[in-house]
Amino acid sequence: MDADEAVETIQREMTAFARRARASAGRMHPELSLVSYTLLGHLEERDGCRATDLAAHYALDKSTVSRQVAALERARLVERRVDPDDHRVQVLHLTEAGRRILAQVTDSRRAAFRERLADWPEEDLRRFAGYLARYNAWATPGEEG
Amino acid sequence: MDADEAVETIQREMTAFARRARASAGRMHPELSLVSYTLLGHLEERDGCRATDLAAHYALDKSTVSRQVAALERARLVERRVDPDDHRVQVLHLTEAGRRILAQVTDSRRAAFRERLADWPEEDLRRFAGYLARYNAWATPGEEG
DNA sequence: TCACTCAAGTTGTACTATACAACCAGTGGC
DNA sequence: GCCACTGGTTGTATAGTACAACTTGAGTGA
Numbered sequence: 001m002d003a004d005e006a007v008e009t010i011q012r013e014m015t016a017f018a019r020r021a022r023a024s025a026g027r028m029h030p031e032l033s034l035v036s037y038t039l040l041g042h043l044e045e046r047d048g049c050r051a052t053d054l055a056a057h058y059a060l061d062k063s064t065v066s067r068q069v070a071a072l073e074r075a076r077l078v079e080r081r082v083d084p085d086d087h088r089v090q091v092l093h094l095t096e097a098g099r100r101i102l103a104q105v106t107d108s109r110r111a112a113f114r115e116r117l118a119d120w121p122e123e124d125l126r127r128f129a130g131y132l133a134r135y136n137a138w139a140t141p142g143e144e145g
Numbered sequence: 146m147d148a149d150e151a152v153e154t155i156q157r158e159m160t161a162f163a164r165r166a167r168a169s170a171g172r173m174h175p176e177l178s179l180v181s182y183t184l185l186g187h188l189e190e191r192d193g194c195r196a197t198d199l200a201a202h203y204a205l206d207k208s209t210v211s212r213q214v215a216a217l218e219r220a221r222l223v224e225r226r227v228d229p230d231d232h233r234v235q236v237l238h239l240t241e242a243g244r245r246i247l248a249q250v251t252d253s254r255r256a257a258f259r260e261r262l263a264d265w266p267e268e269d270l271r272r273f274a275g276y277l278a279r280y281n282a283w284a285t286p287g288e289e290g
Numbered sequence: 291t292c293a294c295t296c297a298a299g300t301t302g303t304a305c306t307a308t309a310c311a312a313c314c315a316g317t318g319g320c
Numbered sequence: 321g322c323c324a325c326t327g328g329t330t331g332t333a334t335a336g337t338a339c340a341a342c343t344t345g346a347g348t349g350a
Contacts, residue, residue: 006270011258013277017159018166019183020204023308025163026335035336038164052298059165061338066300068336088298088345113156116280124276125151131273132158135261180307197327206309211329213307233316233327 028112029105035060036077037109039068040094040102043078048093050083077101174250180205181222182254184213185239185247188223193238195228222246 001009025034032040039054046053055065069092072078077098083089094102117125146154170179177185184199191198200210214237217223222243228234239247262270 001271001274003267003270006267006274007255007258007262009274009278010262010270011254013274013281014162014166014258015170015179015183015254016281017277018163018170019179021159021163022336023204025160033335034160034164038160050298059169060336062299063301063339064337066298070300086298086346090299109156109160110152113152113159117152117155120279122148122151125148125155126146127272128276128280129146129151129154129158131269131276132162133154134265135273136158136161178306195327205307207328208310208330209308211327215329231317231327235328 025109029108032101032105035068036072037102037105039065039072040077040098041106043092043094044099044102048081048091050089050091054092072098170254174253177246177250180213181217182247182250184210184217185222185243186251188237188239189244189247193226193236195234195236199237217243 022034025037029037035058038058042054042057043049051065051069052062054060054069055062058065060068069078069080073080075097076095078092079095080090080092083091120128166179170182174182183203187199187202188194196210196214197207199205199214200207203210205213214223214225218225221240223237224240225235225237228236265273
């Protein structure tokens with residue numbers, strides 16, 4: 001396999017993966033779509049943020065985020081706190097239930113990945129992880145690939 | 146980075162990639178969605194096949210494929226030929242226009258990937274390609290990750 | 291101060307991708 | 321010839337998304 005073939009393969013396999021990931025994530029965790037999971041994860045990581053920040057970070061329309069957040073709030077997984085300094089702003093926070101579900105889905109996803117990667121030598125795992133991180137890091141904030 | 150951390154990273158990065166891929170593919174090629182692109186590519190590779198084969202191969206419902214194919218036919222990118230040996234079957238083939246569009250999108254995607262991977266050493270490209278193929282190959286037909 | 295502009299978010303509308311179920315139409319065994 | 325099976329279409333419903341119009345609050349300049 002030369003470099004061009006390798007690029008072809010990377011393109012094809014990344015595409016194949018992307019095509020399937022969303023649906024399979026939904027099947028694995030009916031209670032939390034891939035998007036919801038991502039948003040909840042962001043909230044956990046940042047310990048709360050604004051809807052606008054989510055929209056910017058994930059290149060989603062603010063209306064999309066608004067509806068996602070509304071659904072998450074209905075499900076009692078996030079709560080909104082109006083920013084006292086700027087009444088336009090709602091700072092989003094995970095609820096206890098949100099934190100719990102997030103942890104649970106994360107565990108289950110981790111287990112699935114672990115199973116899938118069970119027979120990989122550690123050296124390969126490390127390299128694969130490094131390649132993926134490097135690949136994804138290419139996108140400059142706000143635009144994606 | 147130990148093996149567990151590597152699995153974590155793989156999970157996180159694959160998830161991040163999946164979340165973004167569809168939208169960005171759509172932005173790059175408004176004329177051909179990721180699914181349409183994939184189906185057209187399969188048709189080219191196999192030199193024609195049945196809708197049922199596409200559904201099985203990509204873990205899509207037959208109704209989904211049926212509608213996708215209908216759209217591609219309306220756009221004159223594929224044509225159906227009734228199998229003379231089994232009149233239930235329609236063998237799908239790329240049209241000239243389909244072949245042209247597919248080549249064009251493939252080129253443009255390849256260019257994007259190439260740019261993104263431009264400064265990678267060939268050895269890394271080969272390994273990354275191999276890892277991805279191996280990762281995706283894990284899924285047994287019908288179920289995914 | 292008041293009007294204007296900008297930012298955050300919501301809502302109306304539309305579209306795509308998808309699944310599931312019900313169906314129709316050939317095929318093939320018996 | 322009947323029946324089960326297979327390939328495919330259509331009806332219906334849902335999720336996720338974008339864009340445009342709107343509401344409300346904040347800041348700014350004359």
